[in-house]
Amino acid sequence: MPDGERFVRVVACSYCMDLDGHPDLKLGLTVGDSIARLEATATGFDFVEFGLSEAAEIPEAIDDERLRTVCDELDVEIDVHLPFKQDVATPVPEINEAIVAHQRRLLSWAGDLGARKAVLHATVRNPSDTSLRPTFATQLADIVEAGREFGVEVVVENVGHQKHGLPLSVLGDIATEVDAPVCFDVGHAYMEDGNDGVERFLRGYSELVSHLHVHDARSRGDTHLPVGAGEIEFDLLAEHLGSFDGTVAIEVFTDDVDLLRDTATRVANVFDEPA
Numbered sequence: 001m002p003d004g005e006r007f008v009r010v011v012a013c014s015y016c017m018d019l020d021g022h023p024d025l026k027l028g029l030t031v032g033d034s035i036a037r038l039e040a041t042a043t044g045f046d047f048v049e050f051g052l053s054e055a056a057e058i059p060e061a062i063d064d065e066r067l068r069t070v071c072d073e074l075d076v077e078i079d080v081h082l083p084f085k086q087d088v089a090t091p092v093p094e095i096n097e098a099i100v101a102h103q104r105r106l107l108s109w110a111g112d113l114g115a116r117k118a119v120l121h122a123t124v125r126n127p128s129d130t131s132l133r134p135t136f137a138t139q140l141a142d143i144v145e146a147g148r149e150f151g152v153e154v155v156v157e158n159v160g161h162q163k164h165g166l167p168l169s170v171l172g173d174i175a176t177e178v179d180a181p182v183c184f185d186v187g188h189a190y191m192e193d194g195n196d197g198v199e200r201f202l203r204g205y206s207e208l209v210s211h212l213h214v215h216d217a218r219s220r221g222d223t224h225l226p227v228g229a230g231e232i233e234f235d236l237l238a239e240h241l242g243s244f245d246g247t248v249a250i251e252v253f254t255d256d257v258d259l260l261r262d263t264a265t266r267v268a269n270v271f272d273e274p275a
């Protein structure tokens with residue numbers, strides 16, 4: 001067993017020993033759409049989050065057999081990230097129907113692959129058009145339901161700092177209304193509204209959070225940094241999700257395995273030593 005593998009596992013393990021009866025913290029890694037990157041970086045993590053990218057030929061373009069084999073060899077579970085350029089809701093009913101059909105096809109593939117969760121960005125064509133919000137709620141409910149049918153938990157992710165992303169509180173309210181689990185991206189929340197935004201969402205909607213995306217960020221615009229390199233107060237996670245039994249995906253944009261493992265260790269320590 002390589003040293004790095006033991007390192008991460010020991011940290012995760014000491015976490016559950018310290019908090020008797022507490023579920024193990026599941027630490028994973030986002031790997032984009034590259035099986036080679038997955039192979040090179042995911043050793044020692046509990047799971048990977050594989051991105052379906054944007055190509056129209058997805059998922060046919062993915063060598064699922066190799067993907068499954070590599071995950072089995074590394075002993076990692078798999079989650080997926082659905083395409084993010086396609087909005088969830090538009091003002092056009094025919095387009096909305098097609099969006100659900102598209103996501104349904106991908107979720108069926110994800111279910112066959114054995115994926116547990118699928119991340120969906122909370123986007124609409126025009127976030128300031130409030131009349132689109134009920135449409136988004138219906139679309140989200142339909143996509144979550146399609147996921148359930150194929151045994152995949154659809155988790156909806158906050159991207160309120162992006163042009164088409166719904167604001168944090170709007171997403172929280174709609175996810176509550178349609179009973180949709182959330183992928184809370186701590187870095188995105190910070191980019192949208194600073195540490196106050198992180199805290200406000202966790203205070204209001206922590207019950208919905210099933211999956212976390214963790215990376216550091218700085219108010220001047222740097223994002224997906226290793227934890228510790230930015231300005232996010234990660235103790236807020238332990239404060240509000242103290243007994244978190246969901247999954248945590250490290251989403252740092254580097255292939256440097258030491259940096260990835262350092263972030264994983266820091267995240268494990270945050271939950272190990274709640275503020």
Ligand SMILES: [Zn+2]
Nearest residue numbers: 157185213251
């Ligand atoms: Zn994310």
